[in-house]
Amino acid sequence: MTDKLEPTFEGDFTFADAAPFALDSGATLSPVTLRYAWYGAMMPARDNVILICHALSGSARVGDWWPDLLGAGKPFDPARHCILGINVIGSCYGSTGPTSLNPATGLRYGGDFPVVSIRDMVRAQAVLLDHLGIARLHAVVGGSIGGMQALAWAVDFPERVPHAIAIGAAPLNAMGLALSHLQRQAIRGDPAWRGGHYAQGQQPVVGLALARAIATITYKSDRLFRERYGRRPNRAGEDPTRDHAHRFDVAGYLDHQGQVFVDRFDANSYLVLSRAQDTFELGRNPDEEAKILSRAKAKMTLIGIAHDWLFPPEEVRGLAERFQAARVAAEYAEIVTNHGHDGFLAHPELLAPLVIRALE
């Protein structure tokens, strides 16, 4: 375990006070606050910034969730680059989201927070870059929903992105959409959810824990589960053949993942970010997608993760090939692990050389 680096700077930026920020859903937000953090120093020319986009449960504090990739001598080295993280709209880690006050009511947005797209998140990040005087990034990098942001950056702001690295990211297929929906249903089905208008400290913990447990199986592979848990009874001495309340080991693990999550995440934020993941695509049909992909000017690196059944590597590879067909310089690489989707967090040693190569 690596020590977590503290940000060099961490702060908030608020905009859209006067003119509201328009979302793809047709709704607007006003104002919009973005929590951001950076590690290292920005060069006077502001040309040494690597933007790291976080996944569903991440934050602007990249060092907290990618500690093995950030630091001296690592792929994201604050001595060489300024490593910037921006909390996405909709999250509960400092940016405007369902736990923020809705100026229209004076209450928390809760269930009234609008549908937000990945491209909305990126467009808001671009406003922050303008504010910071960053005309052009050195690179944008992310995994999962963070990878979707990297892809959106490359096609929506091609002049600002010379390198984009998207790991375990592609438009979700129908099984992925199904799994996301089940998670949201778990939250919405909990009576404590109250249509999203629960009081602070009274969120639907049962539904949110179940949602996280469902998500956890999508982040791991059946191979990993087989190796780690097999058919063993839960380590607490339970016997699933005798008592309905007793569990197998894998069930004890899932319950634990759910329980620890509810203390650190907001159920409505979960609904918003999960929906943003689902609606992400780069065109509604192949023709439109080809046109949009062709806008990218970055050196694109798409990284698939073996045994990732949420974002199957062959779909990530397929997207890389469609970038190539659109005459974009795109490369495909793969992390070979039994882990599944979470491999981008669990196997920094496999990811690091690919990132270093992509940034060259």
Added chain:
Amino acid sequence: MTDKLEPTFEGDFTFADAAPFALDSGATLSPVTLRYAWYGAMMPARDNVILICHALSGSARVGDWWPDLLGAGKPFDPARHCILGINVIGSCYGSTGPTSLNPATGLRYGGDFPVVSIRDMVRAQAVLLDHLGIARLHAVVGGSIGGMQALAWAVDFPERVPHAIAIGAAPLNAMGLALSHLQRQAIRGDPAWRGGHYAQGQQPVVGLALARAIATITYKSDRLFRERYGRRPNRAGEDPTRDHAHRFDVAGYLDHQGQVFVDRFDANSYLVLSRAQDTFELGRNPDEEAKILSRAKAKMTLIGIAHDWLFPPEEVRGLAERFQAARVAAEYAEIVTNHGHDGFLAHPELLAPLVIRALE
């Protein structure tokens, strides 16, 4: 769609009034009622009976859930064989289960119904066969949990089983156990579940519907979902990019599957049968399993289903190979479909020739 055949006979058999029926869990049941039904005529020698074991949501009325396999000129032809179905212990379709009255309290068992194993179910079925004078079956056949029963019949009553056909059945791996657990958590997390002691007509419909929706993804394959639903919005004219309550098409399908299920199934029965599925194995370790498998004297036919990720075909094949290694006449066959686990219900035309061949 084939017309559903009506049973020739349908009735109840009650035993264990005096001496309680001992379960593998250590608990007992007294009395035990089994609902059963047959199609066709039993020969005086009682040697023409094919026992068809049902899956989680099935019943003794085989014609209701396997209409394309049962009938004149079909693999299970009542003119040639007597086709017998027996509702399993724990179900809510006529046999003793959580909705039955607990003689100890005068109330429904509800959450007090004990853990039941697949082998308990089969041992109770054997008592009914004794009662009916059936010393030896012609064959025992089943898919999913029904396949587990066919396997248990072959090893626990080898003298009574000359042919056994088990489709899409093997001990669940860790991912399967995880998926089962999530379904049970959905039920147990619904406040209406009340520890299993809900009143009739007041079952936890939200939790049970979610459990069924989770189960539905395990019965289908990602390929099938991709072909059928893709990333299309729900057909009711919803737009998931605009409104949190709007869904993708696959989500509308899952919700529908959940909603129709709660009208026909009991949540506590679901917990009991899901648990029976999870705890099924034929030995706690390879040595014990080899010993148990070697007891079978049947011609065993194990049928895997392509793209079944609940009971992966390679695991069904592995079990067939372990039968062979234990010097049991076991064959492996595979249904090639994109459907996934439900293929044994959705593709009778693929299954029929395999069944006919196995029964020769």
